[in-house]
Amino acid sequence: MTAASEQVVLLDPAGAPIGAMDKAAVHTADTPLHLAFSCYGFDSGRRMLLTRRSLHKRTWPGVWTNTACGHPAPGEPGEDAVRRRLRTELGVEPVSLRLALPGFRYRAIAADGIVENEVCPVYVAELTGDPSPASDEVMDWHWVDPSAFARSIEEAPYLVSPWSVLQMRELAAGGFLPGVTPSARQR
Secondary structure, eight states, rough: OOOTTTEEEOOOTOOOOEEEEEEHHOTTOOOOOOOOEEEEEEOTTTOEEEEEEEESSSSSSOOOOOOOEEETTTOOOOHHHHHHHHIIISOOOOEEEEETTTTTTEEEOEEEEESSEEEEEEEEEEESOOOOOOOTTTTEEEEEOOHHHHHHHHHOOOGOOHHHHHHHHHHHHHTTTTOOOOTTTTT
């Protein structure tokens, strides 16, 4: 499925599906509320896989972010969409996958005026082996200590995607990050 033919599920203000739109047309200065997902992958050593978005990405190109994110197709279960995206974006299959933040929602405006406006459930996955990313999706990746990444977000949140900053805080508060405790600012 190419980005030009990929459909994004549009949502009403309560988060109920109301239709679909071509992904290539949905992200603008007036992006409608739509369904997405984020995934944070960990290896058996409890390291977290961070990725740097390709310069070809429509939103936040070149920015460091979570392991993978994307949009479920109309009628596609969230877990299936996460598995599909991990496979196509990074060439990995999760050993396990669980929903961590089912109600995460955010809106962010990039420097170029493009808006993200998503209901974005957040998943955590166990991964084995290093990724083999698609170059049009990911330009770099690193396994990192989640607590070091959490500290870097507190010190320099502008270096990371806005959704990852918010999600990391909520994941830490919910106990989903190995070795990370919520900062005083998060409590």
